[in-house]
Each structure stands twice: as structure tokens, then as C-alpha cells.
Amino acid sequence: MTYETILFEQSDGIARITLNRPDRLNSFTRAMHSELRDCLQKLGDSRVVVLTGAGRGFCAGQDLNDRAVAPGEAVDLGETVEESWNPLIRTLAELQQPVIARVNGVAAGAGANIALACDLVIAGKSAKFIQSFSALGLIPDSGGSWHLPRLVGQARALGLALTGEPLAAEKAAEWGLIWKAVDDELLDSEVDAVATKLASLPPLGLAAIKKIIRTSWSRSLDEELDLQRDEMRRLGFTHDYREGVAAFLEKRSPTFTGK
Template structure:
């Protein structure tokens, strides 16, 4: 489909998706949700996804004008979450491909939590992550109330969510909320370096790493050990594992095919 609110390039091992409403700080409309879901369902041969925003920011969350109501009227925000935001977070966290968030500026509200739902977050140092929900009498949706305490602990999660105070990228990295904060002029090079490295690795193994780490909190240690056994057994029979061992022994660059 032709896209109006995003830019999508998936003609190789790295798919690049840009939220493209810079005049609205890339805030989401129903149309943007539809187009982003379509893009994520049509990644072709891509082994890595880069998600970013156009212009001076990553994403300001929900475009309130897209569901504007007259004063005194009510709107079912739960329906918006159920129809749009929840499916997006589920897709990002369960895709077999690693998803890199290239955060080039402010990430606020649901926009911050979309970034945090990605597997690796690299942000420009000037970036501010803002849990802006409390100012509207709301809770951190789009996975925010799940990810925040698990990433930074209850005390910091409560501080961020209750006050809505901006968190700069360097502090977010120090807290373990994101992978890395870099100078703005180094952002593209760092994101591309990571994406190219991931694209060169065995995709079945990366998918298994993503899955097991993202679901580990639901298992006991014994269950985790059993799953590790099963996954190592499964992956050890793949062509990619045999190729990796052969390339190591032969001192050459491996070629992984995802089989």
C-alpha cells in the first residue's frame, strides 16, 4: 500500500520505518497505526527493523486532534488502546526480527513507550523521555506500566509516571532504560553499525534470544533451565549453527541463511 504517514524501506536485510508527521511531532493517528501495522507485516527478507521519527522528534504519542471531542463529551480511550496501541506493542515485542528504536528527539507519552517496547534503543543525548500521562489524569499505556518498573525499578518508575518530569537520554542510559545515548551527529552511524551487525548474525538465534529474554519473567528458574535445554537442542540442529562452527574453524566470514 502507499503510505501517507510513514516512510518505509525494506529492500534488503535492514527495514527502515520513519514516522512521518514532523509537523505534529510524529504523533499517532488511526491512519498511522494502520500503516505501521501494515509495514511491520510486510518486512520481506529484512532481518532487522529500524524505527525512527522524521524531523526534530521521535514521537509525541497520541494525536489528540485525531479523537477530538467537544467540551463535556466523553470518549472511550480504552477502545483506542485496544484497537491501536495494544496491537502495536504486541507486534513490536513478538516480531522475530530485532527492532532498533532510533530516537532522534523527544519521545513523549505513548511515543516514549513505543520506543521502550523496541529491543534496542539508541537515543541522541538531547532526547527527552516523558511519561506525560499524569497531567491528563491517565496511566502509562502502550506497555509503559509494564516496562518501566521492570527496567528501572518501582521507585524510579513511580517518579517518572507520577511527576511526568522529562528524563534525558544519558540518564535513561545510566538507569538501564535504554541501551545507549550518543551525540546527535553520531546517531545514524551508531544505529547503522548495530543494525548491520545484527543483520549479519544467525536470524533464528536472534529470534530465540528475543523471545526467551522477553518472556523470562513468566517462568521459574527450573522452567527457564528446561527451556534453555530445549532451545539449545533445537538451534543446534540448524544449518546456521553448523555454518557458524565451520566458519570459526576455517577462519572465514560465515554466511547465515536462517535455516
């Protein structure tokens, strides 16, 4: 499939997806949702995904022009959320591969919440995260109302959502909203280093880490301990675990196959 609104490339176990509507700050249209959905189904043997935006921004959320609604006219936003945004957030959460958001500029509205739905967020220091919903009388969708309080606590989540004030990347990292903020000129090298490292690690273990941490909110401590036992048993019988131990003892680099 030839994509018109995204760029997609795969090499060395890394799938790189770029939202490619820089003239509209990579805001989403139905076409972009469709292309991204197709792309995420074609990851093949890629072991890590990097999601970013072209140009000076990461993503400005929904392209309001795409709805072609006249001023003052009503529109069913729930339909848009159900059809496009919710499936995307669920897909990012359920992918076996770790997903890195490379935030190179403004991430606003649903664009900010797409980044927060990824597993690791690495941002340039000039980047900003904006919960821009309150200005339109809306709520933080695309997982925003779920991720925000879990990442930064209720007080800060309410502050960000109610005021819509931009949050600088360094402050976002200080608050624990994102993994790391780096100098803009170091963003590519940092993301590449993390992606390369993840691509070299045992994929079954990474998938298990992602799943168990993302779902831990729904379990008690006793249930978590039982699940940890079961997962350690399962992973301990994999070829990759045996290879990792052998490589450590033999003082060589391991070769993981995902088996």
C-alpha cells in the same frame, strides 16, 4: 500500498520505518496506526527493523486532534487502546526480528512507551523521554506500566510516571531504561552499525534470544533451565550453527541463511 504518514524502505536485510508527521511531532492518528500495522506485516526477509521519527522528534504519542472531541466531551480511551496501541505493542514484542528504536528527539506519552517496547533503544543525547500521562489524569499505557518498573525499578518508575518529568537520554541510559545514548551527530552511524551487525548474525538465534528473554518473567529458574536445554538442542541442529562453527574453524566470514 502507498503510505501517507510513514516512510518504509528495505535494503541489506534492514527494514527502516520512519513515522512521518514531523509537523505534529509524529503523533499517531488512526491512519498512522493502520499504515504501520500494514508495514510490519510486510517485513519479508528483513532481519532487523529500525523504527524512528522524522524531523526533530521521535513521537509525541496520540494526536489528540485525531479524536475530534469537543472540550469537555467524554471519549472511550479504552477503545483506542484496544484497537490501536495494544496491538502495536504486542506486534513489536512478537516480531521475530530485533527492533531498534532510533530516538532522535522527544519521545512522550505513548511515543516514549513505543520506544521502550522495542528491543534496543539508541537515542541522541538531546532526546528526552516523558511519561506525560499524569497531567491528563491517565496511566502509562502502551506497555509503559509494565516496562518501566522492569527496566528501572519501582521507585524510578513511580517517579517518572507520577511527576511526568522529562528524562534526558544520558540519564535514561545510566538508569538502564535504554541501551545507549550517543552524540546527536553520531546517532545515524551508531544505529546503522548496530543494525548492520544484527542483520549479519544468525536470524534464528536472534529470534530465540528475543523470545526467551522477553518471556522469562513468566518462568521459574527450573523452567528456564529446561527451556534453555530445549532451545540449545533445537538451534544446535540448524544449518546456521554448523556454518558459524565451520567459519570460525576455517577463519572465514560466515554466511547465515536462517535455516
